Amino acid sequence: MSARKPPRLDLAILRLWHAVMAGGFLVAYLTGDEDTYAMHVFSGYAVLAAAAIRLVLGLLAPGGSPLRLPRPSMARTLEWMGNRRGRNPLYAWLGAAVLASVGLAAATGAVADVVVWLEDPHEALSEASLMAVFVHVGFILFVHGGKRLLARLATASAVVVALAAGQAQAADPRAAVLDHFATRARAADPAFAGFSAERGEALFRTKWAGGDERTPSCTACHTENPRRQGRNAKTGRPIEPVAVSANPKRFTDLDEVEKQFGRDCKSVLGRECTAREKGDYITFMKGQ
Amino acid sequence: MKRLVLTLLVAATPALADDDRVPPVTDPLVLKECGECHMAFQPAFLPAHSWDRIMDTLSDHFGDDASLPADKVAAIRQVLVAGAGRERKRDRGEFTLAITRTRWFQHEHRFPERVWKDPKVLTASNCPACHRDAERGWYEED
Numbered sequence: 001m002s003a004r005k006p007p008r009l010d011l012a013i014l015r016l017w018h019a020v021m022a023g024g025f026l027v028a029y030l031t032g033d034e035d036t037y038a039m040h041v042f043s044g045y046a047v048l049a050a051a052a053i054r055l056v057l058g059l060l061a062p063g064g065s066p067l068r069l070p071r072p073s074m075a076r077t078l079e080w081m082g083n084r085r086g087r088n089p090l091y092a093w094l095g096a097a098v099l100a101s102v103g104l105a106a107a108t109g110a111v112a113d114v115v116v117w118l119e120d121p122h123e124a125l126s127e128a129s130l131m132a133v134f135v136h137v138g139f140i141l142f143v144h145g146g147k148r149l150l151a152r153l154a155t156a157s158a159v160v161v162a163l164a165a166g167q168a169q170a171a172d173p174r175a176a177v178l179d180h181f182a183t184r185a186r187a188a189d190p191a192f193a194g195f196s197a198e199r200g201e202a203l204f205r206t207k208w209a210g211g212d213e214r215t216p217s218c219t220a221c222h223t224e225n226p227r228r229q230g231r232n233a234k235t236g237r238p239i240e241p242v243a244v245s246a247n248p249k250r251f252t253d254l255d256e257v258e259k260q261f262g263r264d265c266k267s268v269l270g271r272e273c274t275a276r277e278k279g280d281y282i283t284f285m286k287g288q
Numbered sequence: 289m290k291r292l293v294l295t296l297l298v299a300a301t302p303a304l305a306d307d308d309r310v311p312p313v314t315d316p317l318v319l320k321e322c323g324e325c326h327m328a329f330q331p332a333f334l335p336a337h338s339w340d341r342i343m344d345t346l347s348d349h350f351g352d353d354a355s356l357p358a359d360k361v362a363a364i365r366q367v368l369v370a371g372a373g374r375e376r377k378r379d380r381g382e383f384t385l386a387i388t389r390t391r392w393f394q395h396e397h398r399f400p401e402r403v404w405k406d407p408k409v410l411t412a413s414n415c416p417a418c419h420r421d422a423e424r425g426w427y428e429e430d
Contacts, residue, residue, distance in 0.1 A: 212351070234352070235326040236414035255357075263325075263353050 010065050013057075021050045025102060025133070028109075029126060041113070048106035051099060072096050088143065094136040101129035173252040174244070178282055180254055184275035192276065200284025203277055210270025218242075218268055226288045243288035251282045312425035315367045321356060322364070327415050330425060331371030333387045339368035342385055350386070388412040 027043035058069025070092035077089040105125040112118035141149060178195065185192045204218045204226065214233045215221060221239055222230040227246040230239035241247045251257055257278070265273040273281075310330040313319055322328040331339065343365040346354045356364070376392060384390050388397075393412075403409065408417050415422035 232325055234411065236408075236410035236417060237324075237326050259356075262355070266353050 010067050014066050044109045051103035098132045098136045101132045105129045177251050177254050181275045181279035195279040195283040197284040197287050200280035208269045211268045215267045242285050244286050310425045318364050318367050331368045332373040335375040336369045336372035
């Protein structure tokens with residue numbers, strides 16, 4: 001790469017030319033139907049003129065000027081692929097491809113005014129040149145802002161994923177409750193590898209010995225079938241089913257969940273339940 | 289028509305006249321938090337100092353831990369004390385926390401043992417087992 005800074009005027013001309021070319025192409029592309037024929041023809045001629053001017057400028061500009069058209073060469077490309085030094089030859093190839101395809105599309109459009117059968121090739125060339133423009137722009141974006149852009153995209157997608165996860169949690173309060181216990185289970189045991197419905201069922205059916213004799217197991221109140229209505233073994237009060245399928249409100253409010261575990265674990269197990277036991281239990285009931 | 293009016297009058301009389309009807313609990317917090325494990329008993333069944341004591345000792349509530357956040361305890365206490373019954377002469381001086389231990393309750397519920405052993409009943413505090421409309425404050429049945 002040349003150490004010399006390109007003249008500001010040259011750069012300004014190059015930018016202006018890009019603006020005319022891109023704007024003209026866009027208008028021509030979008031107005032390619034008969035109702036807006038005049039606009040299509042006008043912008044097409046503008047693009048043709050811009051392509052022609054670019055060719056002349058490129059040929060006349062002194063070496064080192066950004067206006068000089070980079071000339072794609074097979075030999076230069078092979079050399080770059082060997083040592084990866086200097087400018088990426090794709091600049092030259094893609095620039096030439098865009099200029100050629102857009103110029104050809106504009107030229108065939110102009111000629112098609114007289115030679116009507118050229119209209120179909122003109123349309124095909126325009127579509128092809130649009131693809132060339134996309135690749136040209138994509139390549140420049142990648143080379144100049146690629147890493148930063150990719151990093152930003154990664155950050156943006158991470159944010160989107162996090163937001164979506166948050167949304168999902170907000171939409172599924174039971175998942176948030178389970179998440180709460182998972183965090184605590186992991187803190188208590190780094191080897192914690194997730195909740196288990198089987199362990200939850202065992203907890204539900206086990207006859208413990210440490211608690212109130214009227215409630216030796218969860219089933220004392222909730223019955224053997226968690227999908228059925230239960231009955232408080234001490235007061236006779238009916239209890240809504242614990243199974244989520246029979247009672248979708250279950251385990252959606254962390255305060256309620258903690259209150260109920262706090263009472264029932266003492267009464268049934270004679271001790272507090274661990275975060276893992278609570279998560280296992282909910283996981284079991286979720287599938288019931 | 290006359291009979292209908294008469295029936296309505298008779299039906300309304302107990303509510304106005306005697307002890308078989310007590311004002312039902314309407315506060316949603318009391319209904320939820322108290323009514324989760326047992327019927328939300330009407331505050332008129334205990335004097336204010338008994339409710340105060342109950343709300344002070346929720347962590348050992350007849351053997352169970354019925355702890356609640358302080359703000360809920362305060363709100364429930366307010367409802368219970370506001371609707372509390374008068375202190376009955378014969379219970380005065382004792383801290384009667386169990387409605388079923390009050391003298392008037394025992395006087396009203398002198399049944400043979402087999403009634404209490406009925407699995408449907410389970411415990412004397414299970415009012416709705418026999419009083420179908422207990423939650424609404426109606427206790428006129430046998």
